[in-house]
């Protein structure tokens with residue numbers, strides 16, 4: 001640019017005039033000149049300054065750029081494309097019949113806006129930045145290899161200490177003599193025409209070659225992938241990060257030479273206690289009065305104690321081993337027995353042999369909070385089978401009745417009197433949840449001991465709710481119920497009378 005041709009002293013006939021430029025030595029005279037140019041009606045004028053000058057856009061009458069609107073439009077286009085794409089692929093709407101691929105993910109609805117947000121966000125941002133970037137280029141007339149302004153050597157000082165005001169020949173008001181006169185009048189020095197740049201518009205060869213090279217190189221990975229898709233190879237895969245592909249870490253159930261016992265999975269250190277379970281005693285964990293048990297059945301008590309201290313951390317082991325303790329001997333080897341109904345013998349054995357001193361009281365301090373927790377946990381874990389109201393008709397039961405009615409053992413009804421606290425102590429209910437019973441699996445691995453006790457409390461509340469008398473209701477509520485009852489009674493009576501009258505009428509008609 002700097003090595004451009006010598007400045008023509010006179011306007012050559014064959015060169016088009018690009019505009020007229022004038023120099024100013026300070027900001028104030030430039031600003032004043034800008035205002036005058038604006039007021040004279042020029043719209044295609046520009047100022048060049050060595051540093052940003054505040055207020056120069058208004059002085060020149062430059063309107064705010066439309067770039068933000070371009071960004072907004074591009075961004076909204078991205079939002080729309082992303083939403084339409086996801087709705088059409090996943091949406092199961094009649095609108096996109098044929099192209100969608102309805103796929104249930106985590107039980108979400110097919111059109112789930114929260115799930116669509118990441119893609120929508122990404123595409124919005126992507127297109128908005130593309131719009132901003134390329135919009136800015138387009139508005140500035142880029143890319144361009146030279147600017148006619150650069151043909152004037154004086155113009156180099158624009159980055160140093162001189163201000164330039166330029167009137168574009170494209171302006172409808174432009175005529176060279178008039179423009180020159182105006183700029184001269186405004187105090188501009190070195191008022192000169194700027195000639196169109198006649199340097200070649202062809203992209204330099206070197207640049208083209210570089211561009212072509214980059215494009216070729218960038219296609220290599222894609223070509224490699226394409227080739228891999230259609231060829232087979234017996235040689236080992238190429239590993240870019242071998243230490244990540246061949247990690248020395250062990251998977252579950254693998255062996256190792258590092259430990260004497262050869263196990264890669266390390267058992268818990270004996271005596272490990274899970275956070276927050278330090279204070280829980282054995283009674284809390286088993287639902288059994290262990291002191292009492294020790295006096296009537298020392299071997300079983302010893303076994304329970306040993307088991308609890310062995311696997312104090314792992315509730316899951318607790319299930320297996322405690323179930324073993326409870327179960328008759330023949331049940332221990334294998335799950336085969338599990339597939340059939342328990343034999344009469346077994347049931348009888350478990351029925352009569354239950355001299356376990358179950359805790360009769362919930363060791364959990366009862367509170368509204370505990371009950372709410374119990375309700376929440378019950379609704380999560382138990383209601384699927386036993387139903388929200390505990391009557392045994394949860395969704396699983398309903399479905400099972402439909403598809404395998406013959407082999408299905410229905411979940412028990414929590415309102416069966418045999419499950420009331422007087423015959424089915426809290427400790428036993430806790431143990432049922434912990435270890436399971438007959439066809440019902442244990443839930444120790446999923447529900448914490450404290451929450452199991454909360455469920456016990458909630459089951460008691462459920463039972464009470466279905467078996468309450470008017471005396472259980474607080475006084476203030478009682479009168480309301482009595483009133484309602486009276487109303488219902490009156491309605492029933494009226495209905496019965498109407499029925500009787502109808503019957504009498506019918507009899508009369510005959």
Ligand code: HEC
Nearest residue numbers: 381382384385409410411412432433437438439440443455
């Ligand atoms: C997968 C379904 C299922 C879930 C979930 C389930 N149960 Fe059961 N439950 C059963 C079945 C089936 C029975 C009856 C078992 C039998 O008679 O063989 C049963 C029986 C019971 C009994 C009666 C036990 C007895 O001694 O008669 C109680 C109490 C009980 N469940 C409580 C619960 C609680 C509390 C939960 C939540 C932690 C729960 N159940 C979760 C299926 C389930």
